[in-house]
Amino acid sequence: MTLYVDIEKNLPGFKLSVSFTAANNTLGLLGSSGSGKTMTLRCIAGLLTPDRGKIVLNDRVFFDAEKGINLPSRERKVGYLFQNYALFPHLSVEQNISFGLRHCPRQEQSRRVAEMLEMMNLKGLKNRYPRQLSGGQQQRVALARSLVLEPEVLLLDEPFSALDDCLRDQLEEQLRETLGKYHGHSLYITHNIEEAYRICSELLLLEEGRIAASGLREELFKRPPNTLAARLTGCKNLSRIRHIAHDTVEALDWGCRLLVPSINYPLPSINYPLPTINSPLHSINSPLPTKGGEGKGEGGEDKDKGEGGEGNYWIGIREHQLSFVNDKTLTNTFPCRTTSVSESPHSVTLTLRLDGAHNPPGGNLQAFLYKDAWEVLHKQPYPWLVRFEPAKLFLTKEK
Amino acid sequence: MELSPLFISLQTAAAATAAAFFPGILAARWLAHTPPGKGKALADGLLIMPLLLPPTVIGFLLLLIFGNRGLLGRTLSEWGLPIVFTWPGAVIAAAVVTFPLMYRTARGAFEQVDPDMLDAARTMGDTEWRLFWRILLPLSWPGITSGIILSFARALGEFGATLMLAGNIPGKTQTMPIAIYFAVEGGKRDVALVWTLIMIAVATTIVLSLNYWSDRRQNFAGRHKGK
Numbered sequence: 001m002t003l004y005v006d007i008e009k010n011l012p013g014f015k016l017s018v019s020f021t022a023a024n025n026t027l028g029l030l031g032s033s034g035s036g037k038t039m040t041l042r043c044i045a046g047l048l049t050p051d052r053g054k055i056v057l058n059d060r061v062f063f064d065a066e067k068g069i070n071l072p073s074r075e076r077k078v079g080y081l082f083q084n085y086a087l088f089p090h091l092s093v094e095q096n097i098s099f100g101l102r103h104c105p106r107q108e109q110s111r112r113v114a115e116m117l118e119m120m121n122l123k124g125l126k127n128r129y130p131r132q133l134s135g136g137q138q139q140r141v142a143l144a145r146s147l148v149l150e151p152e153v154l155l156l157d158e159p160f161s162a163l164d165d166c167l168r169d170q171l172e173e174q175l176r177e178t179l180g181k182y183h184g185h186s187l188y189i190t191h192n193i194e195e196a197y198r199i200c201s202e203l204l205l206l207e208e209g210r211i212a213a214s215g216l217r218e219e220l221f222k223r224p225p226n227t228l229a230a231r232l233t234g235c236k237n238l239s240r241i242r243h244i245a246h247d248t249v250e251a252l253d254w255g256c257r258l259l260v261p262s263i264n265y266p267l268p269s270i271n272y273p274l275p276t277i278n279s280p281l282h283s284i285n286s287p288l289p290t291k292g293g294e295g296k297g298e299g300g301e302d303k304d305k306g307e308g309g310e311g312n313y314w315i316g317i318r319e320h321q322l323s324f325v326n327d328k329t330l331t332n333t334f335p336c337r338t339t340s341v342s343e344s345p346h347s348v349t350l351t352l353r354l355d356g357a358h359n360p361p362g363g364n365l366q367a368f369l370y371k372d373a374w375e376v377l378h379k380q381p382y383p384w385l386v387r388f389e390p391a392k393l394f395l396t397k398e399k
Numbered sequence: 400m401e402l403s404p405l406f407i408s409l410q411t412a413a414a415a416t417a418a419a420f421f422p423g424i425l426a427a428r429w430l431a432h433t434p435p436g437k438g439k440a441l442a443d444g445l446l447i448m449p450l451l452l453p454p455t456v457i458g459f460l461l462l463l464i465f466g467n468r469g470l471l472g473r474t475l476s477e478w479g480l481p482i483v484f485t486w487p488g489a490v491i492a493a494a495v496v497t498f499p500l501m502y503r504t505a506r507g508a509f510e511q512v513d514p515d516m517l518d519a520a521r522t523m524g525d526t527e528w529r530l531f532w533r534i535l536l537p538l539s540w541p542g543i544t545s546g547i548i549l550s551f552a553r554a555l556g557e558f559g560a561t562l563m564l565a566g567n568i569p570g571k572t573q574t575m576p577i578a579i580y581f582a583v584e585g586g587k588r589d590v591a592l593v594w595t596l597i598m599i600a601v602a603t604t605i606v607l608s609l610n611y612w613s614d615r616r617q618n619f620a621g622r623h624k625g626k
Binding site: 042045046047072073074075076077078079080082083084086088089090099100102103145146149 | 513515516518519520521522523524525526533534537538
């Protein structure tokens with residue numbers, strides 16, 4: 001089973017241009033609001049017509065601009081779970097579920113509806129009207145209404161955005177279970193990073209109508225292929241770099257030199273150890289590298305190699321992966337202080353500045369700590385020691 | 400006192416409302432979910448025109464169309480279906496004047512329906528025609544009902560266009576508003592007063608039934624509780 005999508009749609013002030021192939025599981029479309037997620041889904045469902053491109057599900061061509069094919073929505077057999085569920089308020093739960101079964105004989109209709117009511121735990125509610133149901137029940141009815149038609153692809157448009165946090169966790173569990181039972185594609189869109197990660201094994205990151213990155217969730221979160229993907233997966237700490245040695249870079253926005261493990265380093269390099277540089281550098285005073293007057297101590301050869309990759313690569317580390325240590329001699333460890341603290345019930349987000357870094361242009365480093373760790377740390381006198389553990393750093397392309 | 404104006408009025412208004420109903424909701428369906436644009440604004444303007452023009456202008460235009468000099472009027476006359484100074488003429492005049500009310504209320508009611516619901520019906524295999532009957536019309540029914548009532552009230556009160564096209568033929572085309580006008584003109588003030596009281600009674604009934612319908616509209620689930 002494959003879903004192939006390659007479409008373009010021009011709207012005033014917005015251009016959607018996405019292409020992807022979905023395999024046999026739950027694919028997540030992650031992006032902020034206005035990134036084109038819903039539009040993509042509507043194009044697949046046939047509720048919106050793209051200007052160019054092709055949409056194919058298995059052997060069925062839904063849309064092909066060149067051949068002039070545009071299957072109407074009703075013939076696509078696509079399940080669509082709307083953000084607000086779009087239940088029919090004038091029909092009972094039972095009537096809502098049997099809505100699409102018009103073509104079936106009566107007996108089969110009632111059998112399938114009964115099956116769905118059972119599966120979705122809606123048995124006692126079949127004569128109720130949508131207004132008389134809770135948010136969670138409404139969602140189950142909406143799912144039942146789509147799944148009873150045995151769609152080949154199920155499209156879910158932010159199914160939890162209409163619910164409060166408490167209910168959301170419960171329902172997410174249920175939905176994951178339901179999606180597990182359902183043998184077809186599902187395409188799940190959300191702006192919630194954590195939700196996307198929990199529900200979808202494969203992710204598509206969308207930004208301004210384009211795909212920033214796609215792949216297995218573990219890969220995307222561990223090594224985002226570009227800065228946009230890094231931001232979309234929730235990485236707050238990104239810095240431009242300057243190449244110093246084959247395994248060392250200068251993080252221009254943070255104001256420090258970092259040892260980078262060669263496996264993570266996308267530029268060709270020789271794998272031998274160099275002495276670690278543990279203190280923020282003098283060269284920070286002139287943050288923007290210039291060809292002539294920079295890096296007196298460095299070999300010219302190394303520097304030229306660095307210039308080649310410069311600007312194209314950034315370095316990043318996730319906020320929870322910055323660690324606070326007591327041992328100054330560890331690799332990538334720098335004295336720092338905090339400029340602001342934002343407290344949540346169980347955690348704290350700190351904004352950090354490395355000592356000796358003068359107004360780094362890109363601004364700030366953010367660190368995430370649980371309250372217990374914070375209790376210990378905030379009693380310590382400045383400077384604190386923050387560590388960029390080499391294995392946690394990733395290099396990523398600019399985008 | 401001759402009671403025929405009451406029955407003629409009710410019959411004419413009922414027929415005119417029925418005549419305005421189908422074109423009204425079709426036009427409403429057509430324009431409710433089209434994206435805004437110049438074409439939409441122009442079409443809306445044309446459809447609403449009978450409401451904006453004075454009824455005498457409508458009446459005169461209808462005379463041009465249905466009179467013996469108009470092509471349509473001549474043809475219909477030849478077929479034995481004269482319009483001018485006939486009851487069908489009164490119905491046509493009232494229907495034209497009433498149409499914008501029907502169209503506008505229906506459109507408002509259609510626009511209130513969440514478009515996602517229509518899309519949901521589409522993904523579940525419904526044709527446009529079928530979802531119109533299964534989803535759109537039932538969901539906008541309370542709004543459309545008030546449209547029907549308003550149209551009926553407007554048709555009942557129609558004077559200018561009716562007089563110009565259908566004239567004042569007692570027992571044939573003389574409706575209540577026309578009867579009042581000619582009663583006053585003929586010095587029969589007491590007759591005019593009776594008709595006026597009857598008209599007030601009818602109008603009150605209409606207002607009450609309108610309120611009743613809008614109450615029902617607020618509570619959708621309640622409509623089915625008895626079932």
